[in-house]
Amino acid sequence: MTTKKRGLSTRSVQGNKRPQPGPAVEPIVQTSTFIFKDQHEMVNAVQGTSGKHVYTRWSNPTTRNAEEKISSLEGTDDTLLLASGMAAISSTVYGFLKKGNRLLSCDSIYGGTLHLFKEVLPNQGIEVDFHPLDGFADAVENSYGSYDMCYFETPTNPVLGIVDIRRVASAAKATNTVSVIDNTFATPINQRPHELGVDVVIHSATKYLGGHSDVIAGCVSGCDEHIKKVRSAARLLGGTIDPFASFLLDRGIKTLAARMVWHNFNAIFLADKLSQDSRISRIHYPGLPTHPNHSIARRQMSGYGGMIAIDLDANLNMTKDFVDSLEIFLNAVSLGGVESLASIPALTTHYGFSKEELEKTGISESTVRLSVGIEDPEDLLQDIRQALDLSIR
Template sequence: MTTNDRKRGLSTRSVQGMKRAESGPAVEPIYQTSTFVFKDQQEMLDAVQGKSDKDVYTRWSNPTTTNAEKKISALENTEDTVVLSSGMAAISSTIYGLLKNGSRILACDSIYGGTLHLFQDILPRHGIEVTYHPLDGFADAVEDSYGSYDMCFFETPTNPVLGIIDIRRVADAARTGSMISVVDNTFASPINQRPYEMGIDIIIHSATKYLGGHSDIIAGTVSGNSEQIGKVRNTAKLLGGTVDPFASFLLERGIKTLAARMVWHNFNALFLADKLSSDSRISRVHYPGLPSHPGHSIARRQMTGYGGMLAIDLAANLETTKEFVDSLEIFLNAVSLGGVESLASIPVLTTHYGFSKGELESTGICESTVRMSVGIEDPEDLLFDVKQALEKSFGY
């Protein structure tokens, strides 16, 4: 067995993908071009007909993007990946690529607010019906729904309060019921969780987050088997959510440090979750790495690290919660997540703004919930920052 035959570890795959560069530049160049030149009509026709793998037009494919796609497939352990212009482009292209008018989706109601808006406001206009089920019992609902739906869609851990769904149970039930299973794996990253290995068909990421890792791009990914990703790719070509080659370059560059970054994200978030659990000014810490978390035993089975996202509910009203976030000195006051820098936001004022009381309750969010994307700064600095902001906002 040579080094190349052996299944590479996740850090090696993050840095070098599945094989060592043979010759030429150590870093793939950025093909910042919209179109590609052919020597004659026959060469062009062969490419258009798919008889050669030459790139024709960047909305269809581009070598810089293909390079990022290969690396993500290596990490998620899937046959293929398509990289698109945003996480939302990834989700919408998946749905339009794999479903049609009359199709039915069973979705968990604890999902990113933008996804929920797409499902509620756009899909029904195109004859795609979405039924929602709360996080609790979602896997049971997939099991009980045998044959009633064409797709099931969920996140785990969920945004923003880190609910956990049993991936293997959903994957098995979906397969039995001939449903396409789709998971948004953004919060976990492929370093901590690889749902394809547990039987899920389609893995989506907002690559804006951990994959890119530096809060400097917007991108999305869809991974799965070649046939289904082929359909998503062909649909995406026409919907037009193409990623720019420069963003693909930054994405692939970011992924080189993904495994290393996740070690710190996992460590820092667990450290904070643990320390904040005993603070009387915090009524609840949502982190799947804590034994007290209701999904902890499932998370332990399906994740190798618990990720850098955590949420806290302050024992306070919205005004104090705003004061707390405004008093933070290291955590930046910003939406998004998964970058090297720590961020904090209040879901009722951002991702879940305008949701009804009932909708918020069923997703476990309250007005004093603060979502924290824990970065890779020094853990003691982050803890000090949270403590000083608690002191300022609570007055003790």
């Protein structure tokens, strides 16, 4: 038996352990409850001493299988799967923070998380401060431990800002602050923040982990002690994932490493080609040497992912025409599936933000977010070029 750590493709397909003889695919244990022989067995299970499943809101074998696979990919002791990325984020916050605690968040984060932090947490006595992406690590360091948690994303949604993970993690450790990252855009194939020192890693598993736009799910990974806290909160908050969704997720993760090769390739191909097109005023992609934090991205990512944002040399109407003229890129929100999608953040994730608020997060009315799928790269390029021809004259 070899002790060498398995590669990421092997871990995507098989996790870290050889399955037990029996079905080659983890069965879908579609049950809410589990039957016990007698009270002795029941009590042992409830106390957690036998490791048996009791009730699917607490744990389920199909879900456990997917959790173990995600832990093997992120390099963490444990993972908790939940019904959505937002359930993962809210359960993490409530697992760690209580009334009177303070959270320092980067201001470039997913819109739903931003709303949770701005509108829900302060009403429950949790103080939230926001800091821009630039200098976020310094802000954590200079807080001298006055925050209980720091929260960030990298690359950020939607304009792919890059935060230095190692710097934030070490500043958080030095100040006794729990560090939490949303690793959705990167995936554990391209970036493993726990190995760089971050305590807790979150995903909207709806995106690349699932990979086929057919499941809503979220996960939280970290050391045993941290995941225990989140698990306790999640049990009561009730954002439980359904066993069938866990099955779909595990099925999706089997091809994660293979899919990411194509996502990474197609995105860098498009970013490079489109950077020569004068109808596009700016390309946001961490793999381009022109990205302001390309050197940090190069240090902490092994691939730059499938997300690109482009600013068109256009007004809002022309930008709408551009997206409506695309034939292969589909007109939809979300990201990370095998099919390419295009959306206008000013009209979707950041709808209702003022022009100034948009500018602060680096978004303009002509920004288009592209989730680059695994179709043929030449087809994708051709699709964007024909849509530019039709919309920008």
